[in-house]
Amino acid sequence: MLLKNNIPFKYVFGKIKYEVLLVAVYTLIIVILHDRFNLKHMAIPLSVPMIMGTVISLLLAFRSNQAYDRWWEARTIWGAIVNDSRSFTRQVLSFVDDSAYESEEINHFRERMVRRQIAWCYALSQSLRGLDGKDGLEKHISKREVAYVSRFANIPMALLDLHARDLNYALKKGWLNEFQQVTLDQTLSRLCDAMGKCERIKNTVFPATYSLYIHFAMNFFILLLPFALIEYFGLIEVPLVVAIAASFLLIEKMAIHLQDPFDNKPTDTPMTTISRNIERDLKQLLNDHHLPETTQNVDHKFYVM
Template identity: 85%
Template sequence: MLLKKNIPFKYVFGKIKYEVLLVAVYTLVVVLLHDRFNLKHMAIPLSVPMIMGTVISLLLAFRSNQAYDRWWEARTVWGAIVNDSRTFSRQVLSFIDHAYDGEEVGHFRERMVRRQIAWCYALGQSLRGLDGREGLDRHIPKREISHVCRYTNIPMALLELHARDLNYALKQGWINEYQQVQLDQTLSRLCDAMGKCERIKNTVFPATYSLYIHFALNFFILLLPFALIEYFGFVEVPMVVAIAASFLLIEKMAIHLQDPFDNKPTDTPMTAISRNIERDLKQMLNDHHLPETVNAEYKFYVM
């Protein structure tokens, strides 16, 4: 996720540097041909690109809104994951209280909470197309890692272990049936959140819609130098570049926002959110080995 401050111009311009270079060269060639051969017939009415520019602006605005809706939905789902992770850990620690003495109960409570931390990291890794097993050894034992590695969907396997442990706790009498239902409902909400993230990830933004807008934008940029040549001469080179850069940046913004799990700076900050969940849940366990706080002072994004 991009932060409000310290966004370098190099990052912004880097998204369209090749397109801007091509536009500058193309516009300069048009100006040189017009100036050298005095080709008056090259000019076209300014109203033509103006009408196209208006239509393209509306289309880009609509596409940007749709892309932002996808990004915001992803962020909303991860906000629910934060809440349900805290709720699940609180329920585990409060339902299975200290009335049940014994080392096994203590290990059970801690294992459930640490597995929930692992689930958050594994889900973020999986959504980004990375290895969901990476870093699991910091939170769950090796026997559980061996179990989940047999699954394609690592987060789903971790939720299955949660369900098995809840059934075991019920049989041992550590929780009653009503508490088991409450815990299972929380697991169901976590499973629903995972499914929503997977839906956003696997639902491709309509390619034809993007392609048509891209073609229309390129045609608009191709016409623009011929409409301004009679009015500005060589000055039209920076003008066309500036106008084209504005449209291209809006298009690039929409392209990046439409994929909130694409392992880019514009992503939903799943790693940072998981780190906050880890901090909160470890404090609930009275574990003082908290994750390091990311210093974003000199960074313009968090992942």
């Protein structure tokens, strides 16, 4: 996710540098041809690109709004994951028979569940970005559990399965009553629903024809623009056309990046940062003082992942 401050111009310009260069060269060629050969017939009425520009602006605004809705839905889902992870940990730590509080086995059970929930958050973020969901799990769960989940294509699903198995085990041992087990299972169901929603966003492609038609229309508008301005501005129209084209191109690029919030780009939903915050909160509930390092305030970074 891009932060408010310190977004470098190089990053912004880098998204459209080749397109801007082509527009500048194209416009300069038209100006030279017009001035050298006095081709008055090259000019077209300014109203033609103005009408096209208005229509394209509305289409780009609608497209950007739809792309932002996808990005915001992804962020909302991860906000729910934060809440449910905290609730799950609180329930695991409190829904145990007080008479057995000092039991080493129960304390191990609690710690195992909480650390596995931390692992689930990291595994889900890795999987959504197309990376290896097993990467880094050994820091949070046992080698036996890592070996178990490695058999599955969907690592987060396998971790939730281990959660469910442990809840059943706790119920049979009498550490949880049936009501507590159902409540914890409902929390797991919400986590599973959140995972499914993220996968839906990840696997649902933004309509390609819609993007393609707007892209073609915008390029046609940029091609016409120099012919409409040539009689009014002369050589000055080169930076003017470049500025107008850059505005449209940047809006289109912004929409393209926002429509895929799990693509491992700076504009992503900051799943790693959110997972790190979850790890910090859950470890503090465990009285574990080995907290993860934060990268949020690094001066040279203008985004968080």
